[in-house]
Amino acid sequence: MAHQILLHYSHIHNDIKIVKQCYSATEALDFLTEQQVDLIFLDIQMPALTGLKMLETIANRPQVVLCTAYQEYALNGFELDVTDYLLKPFSIQRFAEAMDKVRRRINEIPLSQTATAPNYIIIRVDREDRKIALDNIQYFQAYGNYVKVWMDEDCLLTAATLKHFSKTLPENQFIQVHKSFLVNKKKITAQNSNSIKLNNNSTVKIGKSFRHNLMELWQ
Incomplete structure (x- = not known):
């Protein structure tokens, strides 16, 4: 059900291309050793290995949007520098806000490298x-x-x-x-x-x- 909701919401955004759906952290880690991605939508409570533990094992993490029913893990997520934290059930508008944050990070240039820094x-x-x-x-x-x-x-x-x-x-x-x-x-x-x-x-x-x-x- 969670996968279907994310697929439905993401189809509205032309710049999202789903390359893989995984149902455990180990399956995702195996895929990431072979394939580079820009963004992961990640749950926290998963079989064998939690989403947070999975993030700790990834050396060069892509952007991550946590999608979970557990609000108490929000601080742990931001400590791992996740882009956003979607608390289930989340609306299509809230999903769109998360994607705006993802796009801002993709286009982000360190202020020290800009000619006219804000x-x-x-x-x-x-x-x-x-x-x-x-x-x-x-x-x-x-x-x-x-x-x-x-x-x-x-x-x-x-x-x-x-x-x-x-x-x-x-x-x-x-x-x-x-x-x-x-x-x-x-x-x-x-x-x-x-x-x-x-x-x-x-x-x-x-x-x-x-x-x-x-x-x-x-x-």
Whole structure:
């Protein structure tokens, strides 16, 4: 039934080509060793191996849209950087929204590689997308399965990874100074051997393996 619903919804979208239907994680993994795909629609509760465990075994994962009846696994899914999380039963409109996210990722170019990079980012907070000006951000802080986005006068919590932001933010403005901190260069006012100070008087630790990243700031 779940397969039939996905097939019905996908037929409306001309850019979707179904290349395989699998009924277990092992069957899917066997197929992926021979065939490269752009997108997987994946359930979580499956025979032998769960969908989340399956994702952990894939080295170069394609985009993934989780389709499940279990809301409690949403954070685990976003920690694995899935594109979207469809909670059964989902509507054809909700499916279309997920496909829009897939297309945005396909066409996404890291901000550091664009000639005219946008001066904002879009982050997901409390089930809504928010547009945040980059110049208003002090730093990003890894926080378990979330990331704290510290701004001049506020802090937002989003279900994401620091790795995601480090890959997409412009390199000429943001710098990683610790495994848990990604900082706006424009906000740095002082530095010692263990930490940096920002213009809102907050202090951020420097990781030993990231000290070389800061050398260029003071040259």
